[in-house]
Amino acid sequence: MPATRHTQPSSPETELAAERAHLDRARAELARMREHTLSLQADGGDAIAGEALAHTLWLRARALQDDPRTTLFFGRIDTDAPETLYIGRRHVSDEGGDPVVVDWRAGVSTAFYRASPTEPMGLRRRRRFGVEAGRITAFEDEELQGAPADDRLAATGSSALLAREIERPRIGPMRDIVATIQPEQDEIVRSDVATTICVQGAPGTGKTAVGLHRAAWLLYAFRDRLARSGVLVVGPNRAFLEHVGAVLPSLGEVTVRHTTVEELAAHGTVRAHDIPEVARLKGEARMAEVLREAVWSRVRPATEALVVPRGAHRWRVPAYEVQDILDELRSRGVRYAAARAMLPQRLAHAVLVAMERAGDSPDDTVQDSVARSAAVKAYVKAVWPELTPQVVLHHVLSTGEGLADDQRVMVWDKPSRTPGRARWSVADLALLDELADVVERTPSLGHVVLDEAQDLSPMQLRAVGRRASTGSLTVLGDIAQGTTPWATGSWEESLHHLGKDLGADGVHLEVLDRGFRVPAAVIEYAARLLPHMAPGLGAPRSVRSNPGRLDVVVVGDAVAGAVEAARSASEHEGSVGVIVPDAWVGRVGDALGAAGLEHEVLDGEHAEERILPLHLVPATVAKGLEFDQVVVVEPASIAAAEPDERTGLRRLYVVLTRAVTGLTVVHADPLPAPLAAP
Template sequence: MPADQPSPSTPLDAERAHLAASRAALRTMRAEAEGLDISDVTANWVNAEVLASELAQRIKSLADLAHTPLFFGRVDYEHDLGEADDETGRRFYIGRRHVHDADGDPMVIDWRAPASRPYYGASKKDPQDVALRRRFGYDGGELTAYEDEHLTDPAEAERSSALLQREIEKPRVGPMRDIVATIQPEQDEIVRAGLSGSVCVQGAPGTGKTAVGLHRVAYLLYAYRDRLARSGTLVIGPNRSFLRYIEQVLPALGELEVKQATVDDLVAGGGIEIRGTDPSGTARLKGDARMAEVLRRAVRSGVRTTPAEGVVVVRGSRRWRVPVDEIAAIVTELLARDIRYGAARDALPQRIAHAVLVRMEAAGEAPDDRVQNAVARNPAVKAVVKEVWPLVDPVKLVLRLLSDAEFLARAAEGILDEEEQKHLLWERPARGVKSARWSPADAVLIDEARDLIERTGSLGHVVLDEAQDLSPMQYRAVGRRCSTGSVTVLGDIAQGTTPWATSGWEEALAHLGKPEAVVEELTQGFRVPRKVIAYASRLLPAIAPELSEATSIRDSEGSLVLREVPVEELDGAAVAACREALEREGSVGLIAADARVPVLSAALTAAGLAHLTPGQETSESARLTLVPASLAKGLEYDYVVLDEPAAVVDGEPDERTGLRRLYVALTRAVSGLTVVHATPLPGELAAG
């Protein structure tokens, strides 16, 4: 601090002064980046474009977000971590990004840096050389309070953090926010796991598994930035509403370039338009892992091991002949190697050309690689390759498989029975590919076929959220995108609501190609109030008896209200419950069976209550979201009104799936849940 300024009179004043100085330093860092002249520092225009793009991203990442605290904590170590002989070697402010002063000394260190780790993991039992941990409280961007823990003071009792509790319970208005200030030790262990290993997180509602996955991406990009800059990262969510809800978390942590997609996005393309849907039984069958072998057979079904005649290559005045049996041996050997169809097809002309070169050398010639390549391009060689190893279009192949009974029967023999084959078959489209009513499950089959022909590119790391709802074939599609990288799988078996939902993580990880992944279970809740999660957990014996019951650190008075009304008053009661919730601070979600949404939307409009759809940002003028139960997964609201639980259950094809959908809906509340019903509650909830 400049000498002409008075010293702060209180510790809070001192912290505010450090915050102001840190913000000033961040502005200086941004100004310096903006002032860099890079016009003459690159060898060519391509490098100049790349450098300019990287500089633009650097400038963007240095933006000072006024309502986002620049630091949220401080650790004072017992011993210096650096060479400084003052407090700068022992005291570190922990924040969302690194900030340094004019001399390069850190004013705020990134939460992902090694020196930050004890902020999350240190305790009185294991102080990790931390003498003091200080948490800060903010109102918007203004620092308003602090709270200290003296980890090496035996006289200070172990106690919970009021500021930490307040931050966890802060009203949720708008999209999902980061939890960087409230990461718990068990979450931090998962976040900081190395890049080489894959992790599967089984997390009960409110345990923060989605946030853990996103913060893990941010950590990996910090710790392995060069490697992941080359190979890429991807976050996969269940639907677009969910992705819109989480899209601000990584930018708030300074990571601006991570792509997000759904599984449908991954397998899109190939010239098809998704215009149809499958019955649940057909969709389950198309998602069955057995379809991978059916497709493999179908892709290779056109290969002929024996050509009609041998190859005769004319070069100058000489003729070189490769007989039928030798070509057959080459084709048979390539099939036995079980390499991708396209790679084998590319290798075939080279293998035939090599057979010709062997004959040339035996005749006293000395051919080189250029001669071999020329022979491989010879029309006679190309003709026999076309005959025995024809090109395969993955879209046309899947169309034929689904519309040609004889072709399907040959490919599925011994794998699918006749009844299953009938479920798969369409009528042949009048105009082929363009007129076919492709379904999302068909796109996954096309993606599998495409990979059988040509290898799918692999990313360095993939985060797969709500993974319990994927089919085996969808797992395979995701696994192809991280075959040489790693994956963070996030999900909850109890929330599986698709007909093909996975029954266990061991099976799912095998389909994903990551059987070695470590499975971690999070059961300590930080979001859902204790009474609400206990009430929802009454469903666990029916929907996932193998899972541990979740607990919660939060006990909010009046957090659970059950309200039974006459059937003719149901709509009005739901609207009234929403109006009551809107009198409190925070977001409100009205969750209902999909079939009830139009009726409730009309009732809300008639009552003058503005409402949004999932994925839209809430605001002070419209804090209420009307949520179809099918889209509620992964979302959260301060207050939830759940309309007619029995209708949520009845909206699914079977009772178990319906109860799982209800479990999801019951566990979206952060502060309070009101259940409004006219029909008796499911027996599992009524009991106890």
């Protein structure tokens, strides 16, 4: 591949000017590429093809938009060739087709992330750039060959520019980590499209960003395949998806769909709330067999013969022959609706056999006519009725049919008279999705990224897994952060429910325990909870050079204390998250407003359109989010709001590990015992 050749200028100032000139050139070439795309005519030969081509060109032009807030490249590698390659978020070429910037996903870019002095991978030098407001302000070189060890920068994690980028203050949505991907993260990102990867990642290890970058890499490396089958990102709530939603577009991928588990299984509107015990029982894997049997039990035995009038004759198929047809269709392993669709033709064929025995010579048109006859339609309706998931689930939950004794607690105290008036819960949506798949096969996607997977029930995992039945998954989570009634105890169990058994070919578990986001002071404080709520799980290690700030403040009034802590945190650069018990959102919000502290409330569904530095966050919404400064208000109340002690401590672990720079814990009540210990 042709490359930009580089001659070392005589001084750092001259070299910095040369790098800025190369950035200007790259921006000009990107603008040229976009203008060329916009100038193309969408002539596909017909209206439909033309519309599809126009959409493709629009997506291409959108992907070629420049972002003036950042640079088109963040690194440079000098090879043994010798060649100089600039590594960036997307490919940029000149008019002759030679690369000005190489896409970070290209194979040649792998060395930028993985080369080290012990394994230089053909590189002489790696350069990282310091960037402010879209302008190169500094560069830092790492000599990978020939230089004494004392003169080299460390290959991983100790670069000043790398540390500065990781710790840079953030406001608004999640940023990509493309400039700071570490070797162990890069190996996950570049795993083959046929491989399902499960990532156990402690807070701050970048597991969510790794999953999103993996989606971007797969779309680059296997674009034709995944463009047809699709890529989906599944997150815990809308606030989380809005937080991470800018990552893929920043990498030039604008066609990936984002959804929650509830939206994925949107077979009804959530209008009810299950108590934790009922939610746990509804989420158990054994419900799959109950629902499968509930569907197939609707196929009734053939107790009467099929009689089809045709002209002066009445053709008869005995009940035992019909039963053989029903049994054969049930044994084929197809879905309920597919087997039902076959039944009219099978019955019609039996009628044709009877006609042939009588000496007639019917053809295929006669069989089609018989299959569409009123007699056959009526018989099919009687023995193999049409079903909807709502009708079946309403019946199961209303009557308890097929449920074990301990599951009968799910039976509605006041069931609705009709399925159309049913009040479905979140757990019910997964049951409806299971039923929908028993009735009609759910189409599979090429790849699904599932985040916060530890919080999904077996039935919810099955709903996600069937969307990747012929594709692969990137499963992200942390067992220590499981806070639902059905939180998983092992990734082996979760992967099984997803239809991807751990240990099978192409299914791997990877552990990320090096924390790049959460500073040492914060992670060490939160890790006090681990032995009490996730024994045996190793504590994460912070590799940040800055240990961060931790303040534990005892106050007389927790609400007033929260306001003062928020005011103090707002004096620092970057975003601020005030995380409170869910029931306190109104009180703390009013107090912040009265104090003149403008803020956004994250309610789990959406954030306000404004991008403000100060956010008020209910504890149950905090998972997956990050803020430069975090104020956690009344930890004991956050923990006590959960149904049991272990879940309460896990919820607290989540909220304590949202901080990137500083954490302030405000409390009037005594802290939970693990945190109160010196």
